[in-house]
Amino acid sequence: MNNKTLIIAGLVFAIIIGVLAVFFASGDPDGLESTALVIKGEKTLFGPLSVNPGVTEGANGGFSYSAPLPDYSMGEKFGHLGQIVAMLAGIIIAFVLVIGVSKVVRKISEKRKPN
């Protein structure tokens, strides 16, 4: 498999996984969130949630940032379609970001060392 095929296959694989994630990924809290819930007494170590968790307010003294596509979605209005678009955007942004940063890094180093 040549590089080009591998890159296309890899992106297709990423997109398939990403789209499947929209429909099949678990909504259960992750390990850190679960720990936070256990510490707050809203979940037992081995059990499900006992109450509906609220938004965690914590130590950071008010710093807040609103991401454009929170929770990998475009909001309730766009539903699954919005989630798929968000996921595709993320995959493409990750791909382009790595290429962009790598090229910039290489360019800078080539300027420093002309050989």
Next chain:
Amino acid sequence: MHIPDAFIPLNQAIIYWIIALIFVALAIRWARKELSDEKIPLVAVLAAGIFAIQAFNIPVSLGTSGHLVGGALAAIVLGSPFAAVFILTMVLIVQGVFFGDGGITTMGVNIINMGVIGGFVGFYSFKGLMAATKNLPVSGFTAAWFACFIPSLACAFEMYFAGTFPLVPGLITMGVYHAAIGIIEGVITVVVLYLLISVRPDIVAYKRRVNG
């Protein structure tokens, strides 16, 4: 394991950022040396794949779910723990900036946990286990499991310093959940390694070394 902004006070978050930036600088040095024009899109596609797999939370029972982090995978495939720092930093930037998954002030600590600790633990435990057992699935699975489990304990300490979790319950709870989530990390890491080796053994660092 993505720590949100609210979980760590700003002054501590800044200290983690500074430590993270040192490793990010070393990772950029790695990228400058290792990434040829040919290799750049391959690394990019690995990052895109890790991003997608990270979004796929799999239930681990215990009322909890987890997903691949990919530090061990990136380090093993590319043959350097700094590859993991490089890729995980990029993935965490995309997740934090665009999707609110992991904070901005806490991006530094997330880079340390998943990229630096995950990458180094994954890489060196894989190297050691391969030397000792010569068995790819056992080494890959175990290395990836540790690359999930050890950062979760680091995270529990950070949560303790932040005043967010008490120490012992934090360690036990994070440890139990990530011992389970680590199984996902191990299985996916080995599956992806086998997939890559089956199509392109020449790009998998450890294979390349074995074959000369």
